[in-house]
Amino acid sequence: MNGTYCLKINCKKNSKIPIGRLGRIEFKKGWYLYIGSASGGIEARVLRHLRKRKKLFWHLDHLLAAEGTGVEKIYFIQSEKRLECFISKMVSLVLKPVKGFGSSDCRCRGHLYLFPEDHLARVEDLLINKHRFKSFSNRDFIQKMGKKGLEIKPGAHRDFLAGKGNNKIG
Ligand SMILES: [Zn+2]
Numbered sequence: 001m002n003g004t005y006c007l008k009i010n011c012k013k014n015s016k017i018p019i020g021r022l023g024r025i026e027f028k029k030g031w032y033l034y035i036g037s038a039s040g041g042i043e044a045r046v047l048r049h050l051r052k053r054k055k056l057f058w059h060l061d062h063l064l065a066a067e068g069t070g071v072e073k074i075y076f077i078q079s080e081k082r083l084e085c086f087i088s089k090m091v092s093l094v095l096k097p098v099k100g101f102g103s104s105d106c107r108c109r110g111h112l113y114l115f116p117e118d119h120l121a122r123v124e125d126l127l128i129n130k131h132r133f134k135s136f137s138n139r140d141f142i143q144k145m146g147k148k149g150l151e152i153k154p155g156a157h158r159d160f161l162a163g164k165g166n167n168k169i170g
Helices: 042-050 059-065 084-092 117-130 138-147
Strands: 003-011 015-018 024-027 030-038 069-078 112-114 134-137
Touching: 003 042, 003 059, 003 084, 015 059, 030 042, 030 059, 030 084, 030 117, 042 059, 042 069, 042 138, 059 069, 059 112, 069 117, 069 138, 084 117, 117 134, 134 138
Parallel strands: none
Antiparallel strands: 003 030, 003 069, 015 024, 030 112, 069 134
């Protein structure tokens, strides 16, 4: 399955974490939002992000393998097109990116955003209401994946790709 996902990441303490070639980056205690996508095997990709032990490959691997960080919520959409940069641009209108994080292969300033808790409603409105992402808690995602899959129907965001609907953050 192809798709785009956003992860709400909890950083439990202020810390400096080495992120591959980006070097040591300062993370604040609080929430971060990461936007990514995968062509084929997106379920496996997200499950990989939820595992602590793994070979560190993406910037995100370094962050999530660090002590005191973890994914709390997953927003997920099945899509043929890669929507990560588009969604990232929308999110960048309200949140501040961590420069260069997750955006080595594109022109975005970053795909990881500092995510103040009081922006939760606004970001969820963008993802869930406007772009029809499904949201899962970490535990739900693992449970559903283990049973019968996510049951996400393709075309749930057809209107959006057809240019209908409002793509701006309200
Ligand atoms: Zn991008």
